[in-house]
Structure formats: C-alpha cells, structure tokens
Amino acid sequence: MTRKEAILQAATVLFSQKGYKETSTADISELTKVAEGTIYYHFSNKEKLFLSVLEQTRELITKEFESYMENRQFRNGMEMIEHAVTFYMYLAGKLENQFLLLHRHYPYKMALTNPDIRENLEAIYDCLVDIFEQGVLMGQQDGSIGKMPPRKTALIIFSMVDGVVRFKTYNLYDASALFNDIIVSCRKILTTDQKYEEGA
C-alpha cells in the first residue's frame, strides 16, 4: 500500500469515528507513521483530503451496490426491493466507516459551500434511491407492487432502512434485530391494497 493510500485509509477511519474537525493532521500522521508534510504533499489541504475520502466512499458504495444488483435475477420487483434492503443492511455492516461518515452531519454542512462534496453526496443517495425506485417500477409492471408514486415510495423505504441502520450507528438499538420486521414492513408498504388505492 502506498503512503497516499495509507493516508486515505486512516483519514476515512478517523473522520468517520472522531469527526472532521476533531481529527487533526497530526492524528493521521501518528496513525500512518507518515510525516504531516507528506499529507500536504499528496492532498493540498484538509478539505481536499476529505473530498478524496468521500470520492472513494462514493466509488465503493455505488460500485458494490450496482454490481450486486446487476449480477442477479429477480422474479419480480418486490423481490428486488427485498434483496436491495437486505444488501443495504449487509453493506452498512461491511462498510461501517463509510456509512458512519454519511450519517454524520458535517459532510452535508460542507456540501453547502463545496459543490464537489455536494455532488458526491448526491451521487451516493441518488444511486441508492434509484435502485429502490427501479424496484417499485418493475414491481408495478409485474404486478407484485401496487399503485403508488415510485420515487416517493423509494424515499420512504430508504428512509426506513437507513434510519434503522443509524440506530446502530448511534448506539441506541441493534439494527439487525429489526431485520425481519423491516422486510415485513416493506412488503406491506408495497403490496396492493384496495383500501388505500381509492383513498389516495
């Protein structure tokens, strides 16, 4: 592993676990055994370093997700969404630091003034919500999912799953204990239900 990669890796861990402001370049230097000057040789400043971490996070999450969804066949849209939810919770465990980063507030704060950061954050969320939306559209064609607004439904499913993952991030509740209940809830939300089709 090159020193540049080591810096990026250490920054990912520290930014996600301690926070951006709370992580000093000295911390990164100590963890990597690389001099502070080297950090600034590879990344012009701390914000650029964070941007690189975020770009790598985007790459990891979107690639992982897209390759999972591409190499699989689903009987219908409902099944696709169930798999997407399952994979989301699996990935949140596997890429714990990356998801922790996205569950912190400072990236969204920085996104207000830094367009590059905003673009990467939006790309990650778009990728995830798009997958759920495609599932809804697919399910509406094959009949496994009822009549409902696809994008909004995707956002709600995403919000539910991500919220539960965050419980774990915040040390409030163990997300995996809710896994079955989330799948059941998803199915209920997506299933055709005459009663609500009329009322909407």
Add this chain to the structure above:
Amino acid sequence: MTRKEAILQAATVLFSQKGYKETSTADISELTKVAEGTIYYHFSNKEKLFLSVLEQTRELITKEFESYMENRQFRNGMEMIEHAVTFYMYLAGKLENQFLLLHRHYPYKMALTNPDIRENLEAIYDCLVDIFEQGVLMGQQDGSIGKMPPRKTALIIFSMVDGVVRFKTYNLYDASALFNDIIVSCRKILTTDQKYEEGA
C-alpha cells in the same frame, strides 16, 4: 431574558447549526454580547453548557409531545399513531434547532463518555418511541392495528418518520412533500394483513 438564558439560547442555535467543536465560546460571546468570562461564570465549562442545552431540549420536546398526546382523545390506536406522526413532523419544523441537534452525531459520541448526556438522549428517544408503542398496543386492543411486535413496530415507524425529517435537515429532500405518503405507509404497516400474520 437573563444573560444565562441568552447564552443558552445562542448556544442552542450555534451548536445545532455549526456543531459543538466548530462553535467557540467567542462565537457565543459575540452573538449574545456577553463577555466570555460570564459564560464560564454560569456554566463551568463548554461540555456543561452543552449538557444544559440538551436538558432544555429534552424538556421542550418531551413536554410538547406529552401535553399534545394527553389533551386529546383518539378513536383508536391507528388514529393515535397518525396524530403522533403528524405532530412529530410539525414539531420538527417548530423546534428546528433542537431536532438538528439530535440529528448530529456528536451528542451520541459524547454520550459514550458522559452519562448525563446519554441519559438525556435516551429520555428523548424513549419518550418518542414509547408514544408510538402505546399507540400500537392501544390499536391491538381496539382492533385497528394487526398482530405485530409493538416495540419493534414503534421503532420502525419512528425510524421512517425521523429519516424523512432528516432528509430536510440534510438539504436532500423536502420532508413535507412526503407527508401524505408517510401516513399511507404507516397505515399499511399497521393494518392487519392475514398474509403476513401467518408468515411471521
């Protein structure tokens, strides 16, 4: 307003909008026109000041919620939860700074080492989830809500609603546009459905 109250108010705004570490006592001093020494006269240090902000936040949110739920009659559990969801989204708009504070990561980080902070955070979440749980229990007695684990269901409903509120916090999506869809999803999750009762 006393100076102590002014400090507390300014700290709430700054901690929630800028973050804890990013807010200096000089910032608070400037905003309130109160000398830095006065801040330390009323609050022994910055962490104690944050604790006071959190205590006030807990007081505000739990009192608001409890008084809303107490002074109202609901035809059944389902209606109670619908009202709780609606009030949650209303309150998140009214107490924007307080909810923003709870949607940041540092309070939960501090909670790991500071039991007083942990206690207040848990009290807020317990209060909110308890209300949803009570709604589920009530609905299961009056028949408006199906057979399902009350606490877990409450957590999922909470997670869904809070997740959508966070979209707004993070400037990703306007929460209010999803209001109707959330209510519909809630009803679907809570409604008795023979198909899933057996499968669980």
Add this chain to the structure above:
DNA sequence: CTAAAAACCGAGCATTAACTCAGTTTTACT
C-alpha cells in the same frame, strides 16, 4: 445608605491545529 454577595468583564495563558518550507531521501532513467 452601606456592605456583602452575586454577576460580569476581558486581557492573558497554555495548548492545539492547519499549513509551510528548506532541506533530505528515494526513485526513475540514461
């Protein structure tokens, strides 16, 4: 009115953090 107590002030201290730069080591190429 007076004196003690409470509230308030802000300059100053000690520490820390982002970033620079002049110099050193390593790598790549002929």
Add this chain to the structure above:
DNA sequence: AGTAAAACTGAGTTAATGCTCGGTTTTTAG
C-alpha cells in the same frame, strides 16, 4: 554511476480556542 524529478520530513509559524483570574459593576438585604 550520475542526475533530475518525485517523495518525504519535521521544526517552525500563525491563528484560534478553552479557560482563568484579578478587578469592576450591579443587585440584594439589613
């Protein structure tokens, strides 16, 4: 081997921050 470029180093600079403390003003109570 020789040399130029790339990679690396860490002490030093500058600015900011949490907090203290001696002194001043305001409030309170007899």
